């Protein structure tokens with residue numbers, strides 16, 4: 571059962587507006603793949619192109635190596651779970667799960683067997699006769715998953731399915747969705763603007779901005795080696811210092827940080843940078859640590875403007891003495907305890923970082 575999905579030079583225009591720029595991408599069979607991006611970047615549009623709700627203006631979609639142009643939504647080997655779960659509130663759990671089978675002409679006995687099996691799989695055995703309105707948010711979620719699975723899709727398309735749930739349940743459902751995906755081997759294509767969801771569940775993530783895929787990579791690579799400034803700023807938290815490239819030796823680059831003096835970082839993967847180029851250095855709050863004012867290596871002196879205790883860590887908001895730019899610094903439990911006396915508003919501190927952790931990208 572090949573659940574791979576391939577987009578070949580897909581473009582989507584609505585009138586004069588291009589919602590999806592030319593995109594080519596292959597999603598592997600059995601992969602948990604997410605599209606991550608801010609509202610309006612084109613995630614839902616791409617999903618609708620795969621499901622067949624939208625016909626691309628250009629390009630081809632293949633599911634399991636078969637071109638699906640002209641194949642209607644209900645004939646594609648895909649099923650979709652929407653943000654609002656799209657359950658029928660006046661129907662029972664059984665009726666909801668069996669709906670997709672009924673419209674495909676499956677007989678009553680087989681429908682009931684399938685729905686009972688699927689209810690057991692999502693740990694809701696015995697709930698079939700209940701009205702959907704009697705269920706909790708998490709239970710409704712599981713009914714939606716069972717319903718989507720009833721039609722035995724090769725690809726499950728999920729459009730922000732957790733966004734209506736409260737935080738605790740959302741976290742629980744992340745683990746549950748991931749485990750269902752692993753157990754079934756169905757390809758999951760998941761869209762979200764929540765990076766936490768994308769990073770914790772996905773095998774790979776495509777980060778999107780304004781109709782364009784910025785980077786496709788596994789979560790750790792996205793976090794450690796963002797390919798563009800957009801990814802560096804959107805995935806996790808980053809400090810951004812504008813600068814100019816002075817000298818490059820392999821991955822290591824020296825920058826003219828203006829009033830900050832010399833900055834050092836590592837060139838982003840695959841980016842072309844030349845001397846004199848305008849660049850930005852991205853260094854994450856958790857990669858900064860207090861150092862002596864005369865320590866070797868990159869140093870940034872800042873004045874603490876706010877101290878936020880966040881449980882497992884302390885977040886400092888500082889302003890760089892030389893340039894007036896903001897710098898956020900996250901100190902782990904050990905370090906914050908060690909420097910407890912210095913962590914007060916108005917205090918000046920010097921921070922250092924390992925140049926291997928600071929990514930330099932074109933500005």
Ligand code: ATP
Nearest residue numbers: 584587589607608609610611612613614615616763
């Ligand atoms: P959200 O997270 O808010 O759902 P999204 O990333 O899913 O956003 P899309 O719904 O795919 O974004 O929309 C992408 C862009 O295309 C938006 O600017 C939207 O206004 C536009 N768009 C989507 N559908 C249509 C349509 N049928 N006609 C015209 N413009 C559309």
